[in-house]
Amino acid sequence: MANYKGHLAGGLIFTGMYAVSVSFLPVERFAEHAGVLRDWQAVFGLFIIGMLFSILPDVDTNSKAQDIFFGIVFPLNIILLWQGMLQASAYLGLIAMLPIIGHHRGWTHKKWAVFVVPLPILIVPYVYSEKILSLAMIYYGVAVTGYFSHLLLDGLIWRRFRIKN
């Protein structure tokens, strides 16, 4: 399914299932953010991330995902330059090149990418707080879920699920 609307619909369904599953998490172990689903802003963030990651793999081709990705990265890089954060700007520029290296349905559509691409959601808060935050884990989980839904609908996980190409 190459259409981004189909992927967004898939991302919405999978994020919904994820949100319901997360609400059953053992409260003691996730005490820090057990109430995450009672906070509408946190739930809204959950759906934004899940649906964003459900179209992200197509950042490797001329797509809505690419428009959104560079629509965020480009102004962000200008802000970094403007703030004199040259090193951060250089790293962001380098990362922004990655999706267009290779061909469509290249590395962004590999199964390992499902777990690796959302990793900054875990790593960045870890660098700043030096501990794995349960909220970061919940957001990492929804990013993995959204990304997975994309590969599933592309027919790359289980051929039977390929809707159209």
Ligand SMILES: [Zn+2]
């Ligand atoms: Zn795709």
